[in-house]
Amino acid sequence: MPSPFMYASPEQVMRDRADYARKGIARGRAIVALEYSAGILFLAENPSATLHKVSEIYDRIAFAGVGKYDEYERLRILGIRQADLKGYAYAREDVTARALANLYSQVLGEMFTAAFKPFEVEILVAEVGDPGQESQLYRVMYDGVMTDEEGFVALGGQEEALSAFLGERYQPMPELAAAIRLGVEALRNVGESEMSAEQVEAAVLDRSLTRRKFRRLRAADIEGALSA
Amino acid sequence: MSDWNARSDAARLPSSFTDFLRTERPDLLPSPIGGVGVPIEATTILALRFREGVLMAGDRRATAGMAIAQSDIEKVFPTDSHSAVAISGAPGPAIEIVRLFQTELEYYEKVEGEVLSLAGKANHLSRLIRGNFPAALQGLIVVPLFGGYDSRAGDGRIYSYDVTGGAYKETDYYATGSGGQHAKNTLKRLWTRAEDIDADAALRMAVEALADAAEEDAATAGPDLVHRIYPTVYSITGDGVNEIAGGDVETVSRTVMEARGARAGDRGPS
Numbered sequence: 001m002p003s004p005f006m007y008a009s010p011e012q013v014m015r016d017r018a019d020y021a022r023k024g025i026a027r028g029r030a031i032v033a034l035e036y037s038a039g040i041l042f043l044a045e046n047p048s049a050t051l052h053k054v055s056e057i058y059d060r061i062a063f064a065g066v067g068k069y070d071e072y073e074r075l076r077i078l079g080i081r082q083a084d085l086k087g088y089a090y091a092r093e094d095v096t097a098r099a100l101a102n103l104y105s106q107v108l109g110e111m112f113t114a115a116f117k118p119f120e121v122e123i124l125v126a127e128v129g130d131p132g133q134e135s136q137l138y139r140v141m142y143d144g145v146m147t148d149e150e151g152f153v154a155l156g157g158q159e160e161a162l163s164a165f166l167g168e169r170y171q172p173m174p175e176l177a178a179a180i181r182l183g184v185e186a187l188r189n190v191g192e193s194e195m196s197a198e199q200v201e202a203a204v205l206d207r208s209l210t211r212r213k214f215r216r217l218r219a220a221d222i223e224g225a226l227s228a
Numbered sequence: 229m230s231d232w233n234a235r236s237d238a239a240r241l242p243s244s245f246t247d248f249l250r251t252e253r254p255d256l257l258p259s260p261i262g263g264v265g266v267p268i269e270a271t272t273i274l275a276l277r278f279r280e281g282v283l284m285a286g287d288r289r290a291t292a293g294m295a296i297a298q299s300d301i302e303k304v305f306p307t308d309s310h311s312a313v314a315i316s317g318a319p320g321p322a323i324e325i326v327r328l329f330q331t332e333l334e335y336y337e338k339v340e341g342e343v344l345s346l347a348g349k350a351n352h353l354s355r356l357i358r359g360n361f362p363a364a365l366q367g368l369i370v371v372p373l374f375g376g377y378d379s380r381a382g383d384g385r386i387y388s389y390d391v392t393g394g395a396y397k398e399t400d401y402y403a404t405g406s407g408g409q410h411a412k413n414t415l416k417r418l419w420t421r422a423e424d425i426d427a428d429a430a431l432r433m434a435v436e437a438l439a440d441a442a443e444e445d446a447a448t449a450g451p452d453l454v455h456r457i458y459p460t461v462y463s464i465t466g467d468g469v470n471e472i473a474g475g476d477v478e479t480v481s482r483t484v485m486e487a488r489g490a491r492a493g494d495r496g497p498s
Contacts, residue, residue, distance in 0.1 A: 056338050077242070080338050084245055088331045089256055 017118050021142035024120025025067045029053075030156030031124065032166065032186055033064065033137060036179035039128040039205045039213065040135055043183040045191050046201035054203045056214035058083040058095045060128045062205050066156035067121035067142070075104060075123060097127030101138035101146055109144025118142055122155045128205035128213050135205075158190035165189050176204070180217075180225035197222040245335035246328060246356070258324040258356070260363035266293040267367050270303050270322065272407035272441045272448040273314035275375045276415055277400060277422040278430035281384035281465035282375040285434040286314050287407070287442065288457050289449035299449065304460045306469040308333040311349055311376030312462050316405030318368040325356045325370060346378040350387040350395050358393030371404050377464045384422075384464060407441030407448035414440040427463060428480075431472060434461055435484050451481030 008016075031044040031053055042054040042064055053072075054064045057079050065072025082103055083095045104123050112118040123140040137149040152170050154162035165186045174182065180202065188195050202217035209215060240247045249256050273286040286303030289296060304314045305326050313329060315322035332352060337343050344352070353374050360370050374387040374395075386398040401419050403411035414437040419425070425433070435451065438459050442450030451458050458481050461472040 050341070052341065055341070077339055080335060081245075081248060084331050084335045084338075085249075085253065085256075088245075088327065089253075 014113075017112060018143060021112070021118045021120050025122055025142060026157040028066045028068070028156055030154060030158050030162055030187065030190065031064045031066050032152065032154045032162055032183050033124055033126055034152045034166070034170065034179045034183055035135055035137075035150075035173065036176050036204075037173050038176065039207045040126050040137070041176065041179045041183060042124075042126075042201075042203045043180070043187060044201040045187050045195055045199055047199055049198070049201075053201055056212065057100065057125070058087065059092060059211050060205060060207075060213045061095065061097050061100065062126050062203065062214050064124040064126070064155065065121055068119070071119045072121045072123065075107070075119075075121065078107070079104070079125070097125045097136050097138060101125040101140055104140045105144045105146040107144075108140055108142060112143040122159075124153060124155055126205060128207050130207060154186075161190045162186050177225035177228050180222060181228075184222070184226060197226065243336045243339045244352075245332045246352070248335075249328075258321055258328060258360065260321070260360050261368075267318050268292045268297045268320070269406065269447065270301060270316050270319045272403065272405040272411055272438060272445065273303050273316050273373050274403035274408070274411045274415065274434060274437055275314065275373045275386045275398075275401065276419060276425075276430060276433060277384050277386060278425040278427060279423055280427060281377045281463060282386055283427070283430040283434055283461065283463050284312050284314050284373065284375045285438060285459050285461040286316075287438050287449045287459055288452070289447065290319055291447045299452070299455070300457050302460050304462050305330070306462065306471075307349070307374075308337070308343065309468045310343075310379060310464060311346065311374065312464055312469050313353070314373045314375075315370065316372070316408070317370040318363075321360055321363060321368055322370045322372070325360065325372075329353055329356060343379075345380070346376045346385055349376060350374050350397075353387075354389065354393040354395045356393075357389050357391070361392055364391040373402060373404060375464055377466060377468075379466065382466070403437060403441070405448070407438075407445030410444040410448075411437040411441040430463075431461060431476070431480050432484070435459060435477070435480050439481075439484055439488070451477075451485055453482065453485060 029045045044053045125138045127136045129135045197219040205213045275284045290298040290301045388402045401415040418433045439450045441448045458477040
């Protein structure tokens with residue numbers, strides 16, 4: 001006998017999907033990004049030294065993802081493809097974070113409404129500006145909602161607690177070491193309070209670098225900043 | 229996201245930008261279109277190993293038949309942090325191939341999180357040159373030289389190519405293009421052992437070789453002291469790819485050309 005037709009209102013379906021995605025994201029570890037004097041700093045609690053949450057997309061653009069690894073990894077590669085395709089077909093300066101964030105917003109929005117299950121990820125696309133120009137931080141949620149952030153941004157499970165913590169303490173344009181200290185303090189506050197430098201994944205978009213502005217920081221760099 | 233198919237992704241090379249273009253945007257691949265009329269040609273390029281790595285140089289002339297098409301063209305291009313390509317032959321398709329090659333190397337590095345091996349880079353360039361073969365048959369030949377520093381092995385290496393894309397590892401030095409044979413003869417005479425050649429000596433050899441090629445080959449330009457146009461020279465070492473400053477190339481070029489002037493001696497104008 002065929003199963004009877006069950007009605008669920010669109011509101012209910014969307015709510016269920018959002019709950020599902022949020023639960024998945026909450027299981028993962030958080031990321032914070034902070035603007036500092038020379039660019040943008042990314043920090044994440046990450047026990048793996050090789051499976052990254054933060055990575056390079058293009059000259060001045062970086063990507064950070066929280067949630068389900070295979071899903072944000074797909075989105076990362078999609079972004080690199082799109083950026084390299086555009087830079088190859090036109091010119092390097094035509095690749096922008098805004099266009100990439102828009103692409104992610106479209107993809108995630110479509111997955112949220114049309115796919116079998118929504119992606120359990122949140123994405124950050126950041127672009128460091130030239131001296132005197134503003135940097136850009138775009139956050140894209142699991143349902144495609146995109147926001148433009150300023151100063152600092154937190155993603156992932158403990159996002160609200162992190163945002164509250166940073167909101168009270170963040171002063172615009174700290175030096176790198178001060179930004180590292182604040183970011184690590186925030187992560188320790190919501191997660192592993194004994195988190196060591198080796199457990200921190202850290203990277204910067206540093207506008208003083210020549211073409212490719214993305215650089216990973218080593219545990220020693222973190223150690224140095226924390227003990228200063 | 230419909231292009232995400234695990235099986236087809238494994239069959240192509242998911243870390244290859246060229247493969248991605250081939251399936252998704254073949255119109256953006258360098259197209260091997262045959263030549264009509266007189267093709268423009270970029271002429272003499274060379275590479276030699278020295279103590280710290282590899283030095284690559286090219287003259288600055290492009291010709292179209294008997295005409296000089298450009299007198300300050302660049303023929304050496306950094307392709308990533310530790311490799312560079314020099315081009316001879318038709319500059320149009322050559323520059324397109326170099327751009328795709330540069331994108332490929334960076335794409336691979338970003339996707340995989342580590343750089344392609346030096347042999348991997350050289351083999352990939354083979355594929356790109358082979359793709360140009362139909363155009364080569366119609367006159368638009370592209371023959372590159374590839375040089376890089378192998379961070380894993382800790383040494384510099386040179387690869388030469390033929391029009392079919394065949395890649396050949398060169399142990400000491402190599403030169404190609406219309407004046408390549410003459411430049412190679414000079415390098416054969418001057419080159420001793422990589423360990424004995426420092427960066428200054430390598431630069432001097434490169435300029436001597438290009439000056440000799442220019443004296444024998446009408447399509448190659450020597451150092452142009454009048455217009456102050458000098459060979460493009462890059463060094464590739466453990467520290468990365470660095471262009472030798474124009475001032476340094478100028479100084480060496482003056483020394484080389486003055487030594488030749490002195491050899492003409494008191495003979496007087498002829």
